[in-house]
Amino acid sequence: EVQLVESGGGLVKPGGSLRLSCVVSGFTFSGYSMHWVRQAPGKGLEWVSFISGSGSYIYSSESVEGRFTTSRDNAKNSLYLQMNSLRAEDTAVYYCARKRLTAGTVDYWGQGTPVTVSA
Amino acid sequence: DIQMTQSPSSLSASVGDRVTITCRASRAIPTYIAWFQQKPGSAPKSLIYGASSLQDGVPSRFSGSGSGTDFILTISSLQPEDFATYYCQQYSEYPYTFGQGTKLEVK
Numbered sequence: 001e002v003q004l005v006e007s008g009g010g011l012v013k014p015g016g017s018l019r020l021s022c023v024v025s026g027f028t029f030s031g032y033s034m035h036w037v038r039q040a041p042g043k044g045l046e047w048v049s050f051i052s053g054s055g056s057y058i059y060s061s062e063s064v065e066g067r068f069t070t071s072r073d074n075a076k077n078s079l080y081l082q083m084n085s086l087r088a089e090d091t092a093v094y095y096c097a098r099k100r101l102t103a104g105t106v107d108y109w110g111q112g113t114p115v116t117v118s119a
Numbered sequence: 120d121i122q123m124t125q126s127p128s129s130l131s132a133s134v135g136d137r138v139t140i141t142c143r144a145s146r147a148i149p150t151y152i153a154w155f156q157q158k159p160g161s162a163p164k165s166l167i168y169g170a171s172s173l174q175d176g177v178p179s180r181f182s183g184s185g186s187g188t189d190f191i192l193t194i195s196s197l198q199p200e201d202f203a204t205y206y207c208q209q210y211s212e213y214p215y216t217f218g219q220g221t222k223l224e225v226k
Contacts, residue, residue, distance in 0.1 A: 035215075037163075044206060044217055044219050044220045045157075045206055045208070046217065047208075047214055047215040047216065050213070050215075059213045059214075061214045062214065095162055095163070100168060103151075103153075103168045103172075103210070104151065104210035105151075105165070105168050105208060105210040105215075106153070106155075106165055107165050107174060109162040109163055109165070110162060111161075111162050112162055
């Protein structure tokens, strides 16, 4: 069974940092690219970043470029999102999601981890 | 960025109804569109990719169509568990972008 479990969310002050993790099971992690997607309270979905299976290719949205870093450790079946210089508008539930093998979009999602940026 | 515009933003319907939700892309995305379902307090669930291909395990009452800029998600006969918010997403180019969502409510 495919499982994705995020952790690391919490309350942080503006300008602070947080590192999210996503541990996966039920599939060969290194063979799959991954996405981060977020959802602000009461709002829609926003794509955050993509990382290829090897970690060689990374794309990020303009809204997080230069502040957030996406990485992975295939030996630990783990995906990461290092978030620096956090702003109030980064407050959201953050989901990791697996990219389909045969299409650019997502097939499986984690349950999400909430991040609140507030003084 | 490619803008995805869904309509309607909300929709009231009854069990057994046929429902359609549309999504328009600001420029052509061939068939690089996906649809997701989300219930309150839960993660999104993948329904359709490639405009018309069903994710494994998704009931056949869900279908998708369209190409280029105009797309449709159809639920042929609404079931109680289908009341949720639906999102389209283009994955033709980065940044991937989502529609604003369509909330499907009980009439």
